[in-house]
Amino acid sequence: MSLRSTNLMFRLSFLKIGAIASSILMEYLFDELGNREDFDVRVFSTGCKMGKSEALELAKISAILPTDLFIIISPNAAMEGPTTLRESVSKFGKPIIIVSDSSQKKLIEKLNSSSFGYILVTADSMIGARQLFLDPVELALFNSDVLRVLAVTGVLRLIQAEIDRVIMQIKEGEDYELPRIIVDKETALRYSGLSNPYAKAKVLSSFEMAMRVAGLSREGTWRVKERDRYLTILASSHELMRQAALLADRAREIEKANDTVLRTPHLKNGSTKRKVKLMDTLS
Numbered sequence: 001m002s003l004r005s006t007n008l009m010f011r012l013s014f015l016k017i018g019a020i021a022s023s024i025l026m027e028y029l030f031d032e033l034g035n036r037e038d039f040d041v042r043v044f045s046t047g048c049k050m051g052k053s054e055a056l057e058l059a060k061i062s063a064i065l066p067t068d069l070f071i072i073i074s075p076n077a078a079m080e081g082p083t084t085l086r087e088s089v090s091k092f093g094k095p096i097i098i099v100s101d102s103s104q105k106k107l108i109e110k111l112n113s114s115s116f117g118y119i120l121v122t123a124d125s126m127i128g129a130r131q132l133f134l135d136p137v138e139l140a141l142f143n144s145d146v147l148r149v150l151a152v153t154g155v156l157r158l159i160q161a162e163i164d165r166v167i168m169q170i171k172e173g174e175d176y177e178l179p180r181i182i183v184d185k186e187t188a189l190r191y192s193g194l195s196n197p198y199a200k201a202k203v204l205s206s207f208e209m210a211m212r213v214a215g216l217s218r219e220g221t222w223r224v225k226e227r228d229r230y231l232t233i234l235a236s237s238h239e240l241m242r243q244a245a246l247l248a249d250r251a252r253e254i255e256k257a258n259d260t261v262l263r264t265p266h267l268k269n270g271s272t273k274r275k276v277k278l279m280d281t282l283s
Contacts, residue, residue: 010039010171010270013067015058016074017085018050020101020124021146022159023073029160030167031266038270039167042067050074050081059088067092068170071163073099075126077118078107086116095170095178097163101125101214103182117178119162121155123188123207125214125241128234129221142238145245149210152248153203154192155183157264161191168270185211193262194255202251209244213237 012030016023027041044062046054062070070089074082077100089096097117101124111118127142128134150156162179169176181187185207194200220233255261264272265282273282 010167011066011068012039012041012167013062013065013070014041014043015062015070015072015085015089016043016045017055017058017072017081018046018075019048019143020073020075020121021143021150022099022101022121022124022155024143024147025156026071026073026099026159029156030164033266035268036266036270037268038171046081050079052080052084055081055085056088059085062089063092067094069163069167070094070096071099072096076100076102076104077120078102078104078110090115095166095176097166097178099159108182112180115178117166117180119159119179119181119183121150121159121183122214123149123153123155123183123185123210125210125212125237126217126221128217128237130230130234132227133220133231133234138238142241145238145241146210148245149206149241149248152192152252153185153207154188154190154194155207157193158183158188158191164270164272171270193264194251195260196251196254196258199251199254202247202254206244206247206251209240209247213241213244216240 014027027043031041042065044058046058072082072086072089077098086096086098097119098111099119101121103120103122124146127139162181166176166178185204188207189200189203192203194203216233216237220230220237224230224233259277262274262276264274266272275282
């Protein structure tokens with residue numbers, strides 16, 4: 001498809017319904033210094049609530065400002081709220097990319113039969129959602145651990161690179177292709193920029209550990225009824241995510257020790273440059 005932005009300034013809208021770790025810093029990945037001159041960003045959110053009524057209200061509010069591309073971010077995009085949101089926003093006639101933690105077969109089949117793009121991150125695992133376990137501090141610590149895993153393993157750079165690619169294609173009036181990616185550990189690794197083989201091995205392990213957290217969190221949140229059992233299971237899910245984050249840290253430290261940390265900052269026109277050695281200039 002081809003679509004040229006109707007304004008010299010590209011308009012990008014992030015719609016957040018519910019919470020996953022990917023959503024916390026999403027809009028900042030595309031303008032880390034706040035100096036891009038080629039686009040405007042707007043963020044609309046329902047917070048942690050993700051029901052049908054919140055979805056309809058969010059769609060209504062997001063229609064107020066003109067937009068060239070919508071990014072819809074949610075847990076489990078197969079649920080009623082996220083489904084209602086994307087179906088409502090699709091009536092605006094603008095391209096939509098879904099970012100979610102779900103890779104259910106039925107969801108993928110439904111998205112593939114539509115015009116939606118998607119980036120499904122299997123390592124952005126569910127939090128331990130029980131009142132006797134989860135408080136604001138636990139929530140913040142868990143998501144900071146997930147963010148560290150997503151950053152070092154390459155997931156966040158993948159999201160940034162794919163959405164930047166679509167933005168540039170639309171800006172230039174080219175035929176654009178929305179991403180349709182299920183992010184597994186090896187897909188993430190290709191975007192990580194890691195060079196040391198031991199660092200790569202550590203992030204593959206880190207991604208795999210983070211992905212397995214979801215099963216424990218679902219078990220403790222939905223399946224187990226006995227308090228002592230579910231509290232232990234949920235605590236173990238958060239401990240596993242913590243270890244995944246520490247392993248990602250160790251991989252990053254290997255790259256730092258070798259002076260091989262990849263950096264890809266944005267310029268004012270939206271393009272990216274790169275450098276590897278700390279004291280190098282951008283190329």
